[in-house]
Amino acid sequence: MEEFLSKINENFINTDVEFETINIKVDSSQWVETHQKLKDEFDLKFFSWLSAIDWDNEVSIGEAPKESVSPSFEIITCLSNVSNNNLVTVSTTISKLEPKITSLVEIYAGANWHEREAYEMFGINFENHPNLEKLYLPDGYEGNPMLKSFELISREVKPWPGEVDVEGMPEEPESDESVDG
Amino acid sequence: MTDVLVKVGFLALAALNGAVIFTIMDVKGASWMQRRPGPLHVGLRGFIFPLAEILKFVQKEDIIPTEVDRPVFKWAPAYVMVSCVALFAVVPMSPTLVVADLELGVFFVLAISSLGTIGVLTAGWSSANKYSLMGGLRAAGQLIAYELPLILAVVGVVIQAETMSLVGIVEKQIEWGVPFVVGGQVVGFLIFMVAATAEMMRVPFDMPIGESELTMGFMTEYSGIRFLIFYISEYMNMFILCAIASTLFLGGYHVPLLPTEWVNFYGPVVLLTKTVILGFILVAVRWSQPRFREDQLQNLAWKILIPASLINILVTAIMKVGF
Amino acid sequence: MVNTLDPQNFNNFSEASVSVEIETEDMTLNIGPQHPSTHGVLRLVAKVDGEKVYDVKPVLGYMHRGYEKLAEVRSYPQITTLVNRIDWVAGFSNEIPFIAGAERLMEIEVPERAKHIRLILTEMARISSHFVFNGAYALEVGALTPIFYAMEDRERVLDLIESVTGGRFHPNFNRIGGVKPAAGSGPTTKKDIQDLPAGFYRDTKVAMQKVIEAADQFQNLIGGNEVFKKRTKNVGILTAETAEAFGVSGPILRASGVKSDLRTLTDYLPYDQFEYDIPVGENGDCYDRWDVRVKEMVESAKIVLQAIDSMPSGPLQAKVPKVIKVPKGRTYVRAENPKGEMGYYIVSDGGLGPYRLKVRTASFSNISILPLLLEGALLPDLIAIMGSLDFVLGDVDR
Secondary structure, three states, X not given: OHHHHHHHHHXXXXXXXXXXXXXXXXXXXXXXXXXXXXXXXXXXOEEEEEEEEEEOOOOOOOOOOOOOOOOEEEEEEEEEOOOOOOEEEEEEEEEOOOOEEEOOOOOOOOHHHHHHHHHHHHOOEEEOOOOOOOOOOOOOOOXXXXXXXXXXXXXXXXXXXXXXXXXXXXXXXXXXXXXOO | OHHHHHHHHHHHHHHHHHHHHXXXXXXXHXXXXXXXXXXXXXXXXOOOHHHHHHHHHHOOOOOOOOOOOHHHHHHHHHHHXXXXXXXXXXXOOOOOOOOOOOOOHHHHHHXXXXXXXXXXXXXXXXXXXXXXXXXXXXXXXXXXHHHHHHHHHHHHHHHHHOOOXXXXXXXXXXXXXXXXXXXXXXHHHHHHHHHHHHHHOOOOOOOOOOHHHHOOHHHOOOOOHHHHHHHHHHHHHHHHHHHHHHHHHOOOOOOOOOOHHHHHHHHHHHHHHHHHHHHHHHHHHHOOOOOOOHHHHHHXXXXXXXXXXXXXXXXXXXXXXXX | OOOOOOHHHHHHHHHOOXXXXXXXXXXXXXXXXXXXXXXXXXXEEEEEEOOEEEEXXXXXXOOOOOHHHHHHHOOHHHHHHHHOOOOOOOOHHHHHHHHHHHHHHHOOOOOHHHHHHHHHHHHHHHHHHHHHHHHHHHHHHOOOOHHHHHHHHHHXXXXXXXXXXXXXXXXXXXXXXXXXXXXXXXXXXXXXXXXXXXXXXXXXXXXXXXXXXXXXXXXXXXXXXXXXXXXXXXXXXXXXXXXXXXXXXXXXXXXXXXXXXXXXXXXXXXXXXXXXXXXXXXXXXXXXXXXXXXXXXXXXXXXXXXXXXXXXXXXXXXXXXXXXXXXXXXXXXXXXXXXXXXXXXXXXXXXXXXXXXXXXXXXXXXXXXXXXXXXXXXXXXXXXXXXXXXXXXXXXXX
């Protein structure tokens, strides 16, 4: 694991290890070359998943980020090696107003369905994808559900009650207050 | 006139009773092999099962989908049932206890039993359902393919017995002293049983029904009494083919040591016992084997069974002429 | 209107030629959401020509419940309840990587006894899931009896899980920092620490012995059956490179010849203290996939027997604050689910719940190879191949 980490550090500029997960940050224009390099030279042939994070300051459900962020999409892929513990996540940032990025289908065939899901959940356009259409949602569904601005209707009716019925530790007396989230 | 009515009534009774006996055997055998206690203990030790089945199907609604071909859809079960019940007319329970002792008994059996194919195919085609269509086409291929080994296996018996009448075949076995299965037709017997299992469309040959793929195949759209007719005629078919097998190969109503004056009394019992033994083998095979794929099934029929039955005929003819 | 009987027109007719082309269209068969053999509501739109399948397009989403969106509005203990419904056949093993991720972010040390109990329950969930596979796969190929035997043997394992956790399929037994320490609420019982029930060791030993016998029986009855071998050998061959490129993991990858098991690569459960084999197949056909799973059942039973003999004593849960707030950070934790690799990518912002939870499920990637595997297969082969992939719709659709 150590030599793998040092090899990664030599080849890429923006890497860090956070809680035992190596993360490589690249620019969206180098998305495809980075993956090609990781597949060929680093022997990371197993395509685990691809997904996106919606960074926004105004959220309709849940909590807003504690420090303010600039609104953007962060696309993350996870690659690994089947025989040893080498695992990296590669992330890039694209703008929310024009969300598009090149598709990875040429390099990893498994990216097909993951990109379709990201397309329908976030609205990200993947160029050169063979059939970019909806995967989960029914036809005629409007909107992209995973965006932070998309409302969860059941929470409109009844807001999140927070932490309720906290079970006490065995030595402490049980508390009856519910803590608001 | 009255004896015609008596014979027809006997046919109906025999057919239904045969189906009921084999239904009970199939279900009890299944639950015994699968360790399910229900049909072994519930309701008069499980013997109330056929009554429950019949009542259940009779009280169901008769649903006919809108796009089917109505007359064909309605009459398809009838073809299948007629082709099964008519076979009960020629199987002898004793030299005199037979509805019609035809000279061409064997020929009659083989001809009538192939009528069922039309019923199955039209049932599959007329239900406006792609799954039924696939089941019907598979059935057509399978039933036509397995007719040939069935016929050729029986030809060996006919050569050895020198007669086509079923009573005559049993008499010939009495004359020889051993049933044909021991007296040279072992291969014929095996081929007949395999081909008969395929004709009944039972596992391992139940591709046309294919329960986990086609959800009842050609019978998918049938409900209520129409389905009951298919269901009962499947068991009737099983009974009568086992009875014919025991007549042709196992000696029919004859048992070596009993006196022949009482044959009218013990004949039916003996025939029934032999039929039930064969039926039990079929039940055991059904609940323990997976099903063949369509092309493997056709392979078995055309490349293995037909050459084997042709060789069987050849050997039988040589033995007959030479010795 | 040309008069065909007029001799003057005869010369014209010799040039005319009639060509009749019978056009046949392929039939589009909807192996629909309701079908006896798709494990749940999976829909395949298949173009068939007779019995040959040409093109298969899976249509997903009939069971999409929106886990990732729901997780943004819940706190970590509440998500534990949510998460064991993803792969509902092996309920306990879905919670493990999520809890391990939260514990990694909070940097909590889990006591040894809790780790052993988690390992035992995970392996039992694996055995339960493989029993379901065995029974259901035989049923799809046509053998109508093995499913009853599989379910009967599985009941013993489920009874054991229920006696420890209280639930057969959705135990909800994990807590951040360990396993559930107290049972019941109310004035007399809330101070009792309920540990493993009395008789657990003895019952488990009996049950695991029976599992090993049952697996042996399956190998003989089903694996030795000629018809079964003909239906599954050389059907649906998957090469290792294709499997890796598509993200296929778990027993399917091992059946294609790749010796890869995430239990050896992860460290939050003490697998390195026990000895077990990793069964690997040779050809990558349906028979190998079946065979690998039956052998894995035996290995899991052996692990449970070893774990029971060496169970350490100690507390069941580490000390955690009453209201759990996970510090800022992000991590990816993966585990060997019975169906494949299951992972959770937690992006935490320091609040009560995660900012983003990405669930990586095994069956989603596993069935993305279906269009590739099913080209040119016959319809019964389609059923056999789909059954051998052993997916569950909750896993696919999340």
